[in-house]
Amino acid sequence: MINDFREALRIRIAASAAQLGSDPTQAAIEVTREEKFGDLTTNAAMVWAKALKKNPRELATELIATWNIPDEIFSEATVAGPGFINLRLRQDAFAGILHSILEHELPFGHLPQTENCKRWLLEFVSANPTGPLNIVSARAAAIGDALARIIESQGQVAHREYYINDAGNQVRLFGESVVARMKQERGEAAEIPEEGYRGSYVVDLAKKAIAEGLSDTDPESIGNWAIDQMVAAARNTLEKYRVNYQHWFKETTLRKAKAEWTTLETLRTKGYVYEQDGAQFLRTTADGLDDKDRVVVTSQGRPTYFLPDIAYHLDKYNRGFNRSINFLGPDHHGSIARMKAALRMLDIPDDFHEIRLIQQVNLMRGGEAVKMSKRAGELVTLEDLLEELGDNATAVDVARYFFLQRKFSTPLDFDQELAKQQSEENPAFYVQYAHARICSILRQLQAGSEADYVWQDRFIELLSEDETRAVIRKLMEYPIVLDRCVQALDPNNLTGYLTELAGVFHKFYHHHRVLGQERDLMSARVLLLLSVKKILADGLDLLGINAPEQM
RNA sequence: GCGCCCGUAGCUCAAUUGGAUAGAGCGUUGGCCUCCGGAGCCAAAGGUUGUGGGUUCAAAUCCCGCCGGGCGUACCA
Numbered sequence: 320m321i322n323d324f325r326e327a328l329r330i331r332i333a334a335s336a337a338q339l340g341s342d343p344t345q346a347a348i349e350v351t352r353e354e355k356f357g358d359l360t361t362n363a364a365m366v367w368a369k370a371l372k373k374n375p376r377e378l379a380t381e382l383i384a385t386w387n388i389p390d391e392i393f394s395e396a397t398v399a400g401p402g403f404i405n406l407r408l409r410q411d412a413f414a415g416i417l418h419s420i421l422e423h424e425l426p427f428g429h430l431p432q433t434e435n436c437k438r439w440l441l442e443f444v445s446a447n448p449t450g451p452l453n454i455v456s457a458r459a460a461a462i463g464d465a466l467a468r469i470i471e472s473q474g475q476v477a478h479r480e481y482y483i484n485d486a487g488n489q490v491r492l493f494g495e496s497v498v499a500r501m502k503q504e505r506g507e508a509a510e511i512p513e514e515g516y517r518g519s520y521v522v523d524l525a526k527k528a529i530a531e532g533l534s535d536t537d538p539e540s541i542g543n544w545a546i547d548q549m550v551a552a553a554r555n556t557l558e559k560y561r562v563n564y565q566h567w568f569k570e571t572t573l574r575k576a577k578a579e580w581t582t583l584e585t586l587r588t589k590g591y592v593y594e595q596d597g598a599q600f601l602r603t604t605a606d607g608l609d610d611k612d613r614v615v616v617t618s619q620g621r622p623t624y625f626l627p628d629i630a631y632h633l634d635k636y637n638r639g640f641n642r643s644i645n646f647l648g649p650d651h652h653g654s655i656a657r658m659k660a661a662l663r664m665l666d667i668p669d670d671f672h673e674i675r676l677i678q679q680v681n682l683m684r685g686g687e688a689v690k691m692s693k694r695a696g697e698l699v700t701l702e703d704l705l706e707e708l709g710d711n712a713t714a715v716d717v718a719r720y721f722f723l724q725r726k727f728s729t730p731l732d733f734d735q736e737l738a739k740q741q742s743e744e745n746p747a748f749y750v751q752y753a754h755a756r757i758c759s760i761l762r763q764l765q766a767g768s769e770a771d772y773v774w775q776d777r778f779i780e781l782l783s784e785d786e787t788r789a790v791i792r793k794l795m796e797y798p799i800v801l802d803r804c805v806q807a808l809d810p811n812n813l814t815g816y817l818t819e820l821a822g823v824f825h826k827f828y829h830h831h832r833v834l835g836q837e838r839d840l841m842s843a844r845v846l847l848l849l850s851v852k853k854i855l856a857d858g859l860d861l862l863g864i865n866a867p868e869q870m
Numbered sequence: 871g872c873g874c875c876c877g878u879a880g881c882u883c884a885a886u887u888g889g890a891u892a893g894a895g896c897g898u899u900g901g902c903c904u905c906c907g908g909a910g911c912c913a914a915a916g917g918u919u920g921u922g923g924g925u926u927c928a929a930a931u932c933c934c935g936c937c938g939g940g941c942g943u944a945c946c947a
Contacts, residue, residue: 349886362889365927375927400890401927447947489947514946598945610873610943617945624947652874653942678875679940724895725883730876730940737882737896743909746895752909760906796886803886815884818894825910834906870909 324359324392328406331386332363338385341367350796354788357397357405358413358795365402375402414782416795418774420850426857428798430474438476440635441467443646444557445482448546449493451520452553452701454680454733457560459646460701461722461863462677464562465810466644468861473805478640479564482631485546486570487624492516494542498535500525524548556701560715561863570627578630579622582665583615586629591664601625603660613657625654629661636667643672644808646727649679675808677727683734699735707735708742716864720747723862726811746818750855751867753821757852758868760833764845771842778843786827790847793820797854801861810862817858824851 325348336343346363364379371378379398388396394409420427443463446456467477496516502509504525511517524545533541554567573579583599586592591602597618603609615626635643647654655674662672682699708714724746725731764772782791793816800816833844856866 347886347889349889352886352890356890360889362928365889368927403890449947484947487947492946596945600945614945619945621945623945628947649875649941651942655874676875681940728875729883732882734882744896745909748909749895752907756907756910763906799886807887811884812886815894816886818884822894826912828906829902829911832906870907 324408324412327390327392328359328361332361335363335382335385336367339367339371341370350792350799351405354785354792356399356403357395357407358792359406359408361404361406362402364398364404368402378402379404410783411776411779413788413791414779416791417782417846417850420794420853421774421846426472427794427854428801428857429472432474432476436475437641438478438639439467439470440478440480440638440640440643441470441646442480442482442635442644444553444562445484446553447489448483448485448549448553449489449516450518451549452556454682454699454701454704455648455677457701457704457718458680458722458727458731459648459677460557460560460562461719462727462810463646465719465723465813465862466804466808468863469801469804469810469813472801472857472861478566479562480566480568481564483546483550483567483569484624485543485550486574486627488621490542490546491539492542493545494538494540496521497524497528497541497545498538501528501535501541504529520549556705559705560701560719568631570631573627573630573634578634579627582630582633583622583626586615586661586664589664601657601661601664603657606660606663608660608663609656625657625661628654628658629665632658632662632672633665633667636662636665636671640671642670645672645674646677647674649676649730652676673808675727678730681730681732683732684736712865713742716747716751717742717745719863720745720750720814723810723814726807726809728809747864748870750817750821750859751865752870753824754852754855754859754866755868755870756828757824757848757855760848761845761852763834771838772845772849774846775839775842777839778846781840781843782847784831786823786830787844787847789823790820790827790851793823794850794854797858813858813861817855817862820851820854820858824855 328348329343332346332348333343335341336346341363345366346361348359348361351357351360364382365375368375368378376398379402383396383398383404386396388394388406389409392409392412393406396404396406399405425431441463443459444452444456446452452460463479467479470477492512492515495512499509499511499515500522504522511521527548528535528541528544533544535541550567557563583592586601591605592615593600593602593612598614599616600612601615603613604611613625614623615629616622632643651674655676658672658674659669663669704718705714708717722731782788796816797820800812803812804810827847831844833841833848835841836844859866
């Protein structure tokens, strides 16, 4: 429906552009911010005026004159401000939005999946398996998963993937750390390696290893065992957090297939590898992308982290995805340039793979910063966070909503003292409350009167109060919001939108009664409520948050 | 030093990706329940968008310079 409206305007803009020799893609079509500006707006006149050497307002007036408004969709078109063209929808088209929200099987704003739809690979969290999931992982998990859900709503495929670094030096180092703790548990003298892992979870692992009767003679196999434990725990926590991956990709599967070495040979054949001081370097500076060349094989003959990572991304490409997004923590920005350079060497198009950095979460405790370091062991985990919030479904709702409210590109302060308070005052409840309140009203409707709650054209004029129109205007925006989330690769637009939708509904509720009204008016308002309920439930679902019928 | 990110109300953050009067929550102040759920609504106070320039019809948003904060700058992962 909204797309029909936009299309009606788009056609006119295109026709005018053709006539004037202007660029139609410059002109944006938007839902107006305020009702007084009409329903849809375009900046066509302002963006075209300069090239045509005309005054924007005069041009806008000329454009409107050729657009044959009013017609069956728009009731009026006016020029406002510096040259905006604002269009108002006819009341029947406007109120009819409810009809289209309720009658379609596919949720409003969703698109059907087609055979040759876009296939996305979203990699997120991929935390180092030598430590528990921290609070940045919590942020990344919420964002990656919600984005995947939104992409799926747009008729596309989103494949969630978690990369496990279960190979390399750290396995043995991790094993040695566990072994040292095992010995200490038995009262033997043992030192944790200098670069080892000192978190209390290592002690827990040691206890478990002893309980299972594992031998402490082989750090490597203890390391592998410990990593499996950590991955299983991460998986458990993430499931509780409503994040499910299609694929847990182990680095060792690449290593077993020697993928890092075949990738190295491919790069060498293309002339991008050279030897210096006994190490193998990749010429990542070739296109000026990186500021220095990177070691891919050490002088000891071991691949660095970078080499299997290149192989991994090549594997992503070869699996036939159209687009790959990798959400990384803020400390990884150094790896962007080198990966881009490497993928280009492998003839992978630049726009295939994109790294998005999720900015840090500054953990505070009563206004004081808390350091987060896996190696130091002082950290707050996702588990801790959920526990702090009550360790139930509501805790997940609150935590996810909190992270999804903020755009991921900005650093975020998270005060633990505020966490519990947040759980009572969190905007998540504001949105859920609107949903529960609607459900409560619907429960009180007379049974057996379903026939009253189907769309009738005579309802159109009953849906014209300011507060009612505000709700419908907000509903109209939903498809645009979903689209914007995909464009920005960030679900935070949807979170804000749901808060606004709940807001206009709460306002409507306080101004107009539903129950006990004259039959047609009540029916019209029930349809409004059903529409809001549908969008709230759908939007919350896309964020991975429950839409409770009672609270 | 060099590179990247960030600076918006007292606090935590938004701002339709360059749009019209910069908005929410928390906190502060004052109202609203014999009436569909007060986890709500209404109102008030709170801003030179760090700062100085530039770009244009239009800048919190883009460009340059400063100031402040964070991260990175491994033959670690």
